[in-house]
Amino acid sequence: MMSGVWLAVLLVGAVSMAMKAAGPVLLGGQELPSSMQRVVALMAPTLLAALISTQIFSAGQALTIDARVVGLAVGAFGVWRKWPTLLVVFLGAAAAAITRLIAG
CATH class of the missing domain: 1.10.287 (Helix Hairpins)
Structure with missing residues (x-):
């Protein structure tokens, strides 16, 4: 069970980094618009908060x-x-x- 949690953490981290890297690669060196920069900056903390909340408020398939x-x-x-x-x-x-x- 614990290895599954760490796998999820690593996977979310890798996806977050890939999404952050995709912007500059797709834009070809151009700057992201400021509205998109704010969204990208909030992605990792949001995903981390989601992982933490599911670990704190769940026991198997039940809310606890x-x-x-x-x-x-x-x-x-x-x-x-x-x-x-x-x-x-x-x-x-x-x-x-x-x-x-x-x-x-």
Whole structure:
């Protein structure tokens, strides 16, 4: 199962890079219009967010809310408050672990 996740991550990364490279190749050295540059810049973060959300809110074929959501909420709050990245990761992981410990 885990190898399938990593394969999906690598595949999405490769497709994202190929799509970013396709623009300059197809335009033959011309600049992309500014509207297209904004779209291309947002493709990778959007795909990453989709992968993360499917991993957090799913268990097999079912929608689930569990300790991972608590960790995500704590991490999102830390990012919103502009805490250091290492602290955000640590607090998110700790919140998920404590929730699993309490929920049993």
